[in-house]
Amino acid sequence: MRVVAKFGGTSxxxxxxxxxAADSIxxxxxAGHQIAVVASAMGSTTDDLLDDIEFDVSDExxxxxxxxxxxxxxxxxxxxxAAREVNALFLEPGSDEWPIITNDxxxxxxxxxxxxxxDLAGQLDGVVPxxxxxxxxxxxxxxxxxxxxxxxxxxxxxxxxxxxDEVVIVTDVEGVMTGDPRVVEGARNVGRISVDELRxxxxxxxxxxxxxxxxxxxxxxxxxxxxYQHGDLLTGGTQIEGEFQNLIDMQEQKLxxxxxxxxxxxxxxxxxxxxxxxxxxxxxxxxxxxxGMDSITFYVDSELADEAEPxxxxxxxxxxxxxxxxxEDDIAVIRVTGGELPNRPGVIQSVLTPIADAGINLxxxxxxxxxxxxxxxxxxxxxxxxxxxxxx
Numbered sequence: 001m002r003v004v005a006k007f008g009g010t011s012x013x014x015x016x017x018x019x020x021a022a023d024s025i026x027x028x029x030x031a032g033h034q035i036a037v038v039a040s041a042m043g044s045t046t047d048d049l050l051d052d053i054e055f056d057v058s059d060e061x062x063x064x065x066x067x068x069x070x071x072x073x074x075x076x077x078x079x080x081x082a083a084r085e086v087n088a089l090f091l092e093p094g095s096d097e098w099p100i101i102t103n104d105x106x107x108x109x110x111x112x113x114x115x116x117x118x119d120l121a122g123q124l125d126g127v128v129p130x131x132x133x134x135x136x137x138x139x140x141x142x143x144x145x146x147x148x149x150x151x152x153x154x155x156x157x158x159x160x161x162x163x164x165d166e167v168v169i170v171t172d173v174e175g176v177m178t179g180d181p182r183v184v185e186g187a188r189n190v191g192r193i194s195v196d197e198l199r200x201x202x203x204x205x206x207x208x209x210x211x212x213x214x215x216x217x218x219x220x221x222x223x224x225x226x227x228y229q230h231g232d233l234l235t236g237g238t239q240i241e242g243e244f245q246n247l248i249d250m251q252e253q254k255l256x257x258x259x260x261x262x263x264x265x266x267x268x269x270x271x272x273x274x275x276x277x278x279x280x281x282x283x284x285x286x287x288x289x290x291x292g293m294d295s296i297t298f299y300v301d302s303e304l305a306d307e308a309e310p311x312x313x314x315x316x317x318x319x320x321x322x323x324x325x326x327x328e329d330d331i332a333v334i335r336v337t338g339g340e341l342p343n344r345p346g347v348i349q350s351v352l353t354p355i356a357d358a359g360i361n362l363x364x365x366x367x368x369x370x371x372x373x374x375x376x377x378x379x380x381x382x383x384x385x386x387x388x389x390x391x392x
Contacts, residue, residue, distance in 0.1 A: 001165040002124065003028065003233060006038040006133060006155035010172040011228035012073050013043040020228060021170065022080035025128065028233045029086055034124035035233075036158060037088075038133045039077050040151040041069025046134070063135075063143040067093070070132035070151075078130045088128040091120075093137035097129070099158065100136040102144045108136070108157070117161035124162075131158070149210020156213040159221055166222040168233050169209055175225045175238030176201070176208055195223075195242045196337075209240070219243045247337045248392060250385050254378055255287055255331040256305035257363060259297045260312055262322035266293050271322070275315055282311045288333070288373060290364045297364065299375065302329055331363060332381035336392055337371040348372060351391050360384055 005028075007021050028035050040046075046069045053065060074090035081088040091098055099116040101109040120129060133151025136144045146153045152169060159167035174189045176198060181187040195214050208225055217223050219242060226237030265271055272289070275296060279286055284307060288299040300308050309327050316322040336351070348367065355362060355374070360383060364375040376384045 001234070002034040002036075002121070002163065003166050003168060004036045004038060004155050004159040004162065004164045005168045005170060005233050006151055007040065007073075007077070007228070008151065008169070008171040009040040009043050009045070009069075011170045012039060012077065017228060018042075018076055018080050020231060021077060022084055022086075024170075024231050024233050025081060026084040026086050029128060031234075033234070035128050036120070036124060036162065036164070037077065037128060037130045038151055038155040038158065039070060039073040039130055040133045042073050042076070045069030045072070060142055063145050066145065067132070067135050067143050070135055074130045074132050081128060081130070086128055087126060088130055090130045090132075092132045093135050093143045094141060097123070098137060099131070099161075100146075100154065102136040102138055102146075104138055104142075104144070106136070106144050106146060108146075109139075112139075113157070114161045117158055118163075120158075121162040121164075147212065149212055152210035152213035153216070156209075156216040156221075156223060159223070160216045160218060164221065166224060166234075167217075168237075169223065169225045170228050170233070171208070171225060172228060173208065173225070174227045175236075176240075190238050192239045192241055195240055195244060198240055199244070208238075214240075215244060217243055245337070247335075248385070248388055249335045249337070250381060251287075251333045251335070254302035254329070255299045255333060255375070256302045256308070257297055257299055257328040257331050257375070258305065258308055258312060258325060259295055259328075260316065260322055260325045261295045262316075263294060265296060265321070266291070268321050272296060275312060278311050278315055279308060282307060284308050284311070288364075288366055288375075290366055299331065299333070299364075302331075305329060328363075330378040332376055332378045332384070334374045334376070334381065334385050334388055335371060336374075336388060347392070351388055354387050354391060355384060358383060358387060360387075 012018050025035055046066050049066050071092050078088045078090040097120055099120050101112040133154040134146055136146055138144055156167050176190040176193050177187045179187040195217055199211055199214050223240040224237045230236050284300055284304050286298055286300060290297040305327055312325045316325050360376055360380045366373040
């Protein structure tokens with residue numbers, strides 16, 4: 001196999017952990033695998049360096065300063081591999097074989113990077129390159145960076161462009177967990193998870209794989225997360241499956257919009273659950289939910305609206321918190337799903353503005369980490385779809 005293994009800062013945080021990392025790499029090489037290594041700065045070195053910059057500094061000088069953490073890591077790891085008789089070399093910006101090229105604002109030059117990564121892949125039979133994560137260089141040779149989580153991005157990008165079989169992210173967690181083990185009891189490892197699931201978790205606080213890295217994963221590139229104590233690069237952990245699909249979809253069925261109004265709904269625990277349970281018990285599937293300070297809106301199949309309204313009305317009249325329920329028919333929904341949405345500042349506004357300019361009224365806009373759902377009148381659906389397809 002051809003494997004790109006990324007070692008995070010905690011997995012290189014001490015001499016013992018560097019030895020453990022070197023042992024796992026040497027074992028994989030001994031087993032006949034081609035290995036390229038991406039190394040983060042040891043421990044919290046990068047954050048410490050950033051904290052120490054208490055003076056005015058140019059972007060170029062800042063990049064040079066923070067690069068020192070990764071530059072140290074690759075030298076340490078290369079030396080540990082050499083002690084195990086593994087033919088390794090460290091690569092950093094400025095090296096002849098350095099693969100990742102960006103422009104001055106850190107955008108990857110895909111063509112140049114692919115060519116350099118391909119050339120590097122051709123050397124893997126005889127050598128293990130140990131590559132600084134997070135860093136890049138522009139065409140002028142100046143150091144640039146790939147942003148927060150840039151070492152993950154380095155690894156998955158190179159895995160893609162070097163035609164690797166697998167990228168292994170070695171970190172301080174067992175993989176993706178069912179919950180935060182520091183907070184919930186019985187949290188366990190998730191053996192497999194889709195890239196879309198993980199992307200949503202990552203944008204909502206799960207620190208497993210940087211969201212920017214997952215954009216470089218394709219269907220045939222395996223990505224796995226393992227704990228540094230595991231000691232085996234080729235087994236265990238969590239397998240991340242699939243690839244992002246940019247999709248614009250218009251639902252064929254009409255929806256109905258049922259809005260329940262009430263006093264301080266958001267300050268009344270259990271109301272959303274009570275209303276949702278009532279619809280569930282009636283066999284009515286909820287397509288989407290939108291909530292405000294004093295209202296909750298349910299979108300359901302238009303054909304089920306006549307059944308859903310009395311169910312919700314019963315909850316309104318059975319208590320003192322809710323005031324009324326109303327129904328609007330003939331609603332359409334257009335959904336935009338794509339892994340790159342969070343990396344495109346202003347993308348929602350770029351869609352909403354031309355829709356408003358066309359005189360189309362939006363009933364609702366519901367967003368998640370990687371999707372946007374637009375609810376409009378049924379008669380406006382085709383024009384809205386055309387606008388979305390043009391702008392996204």
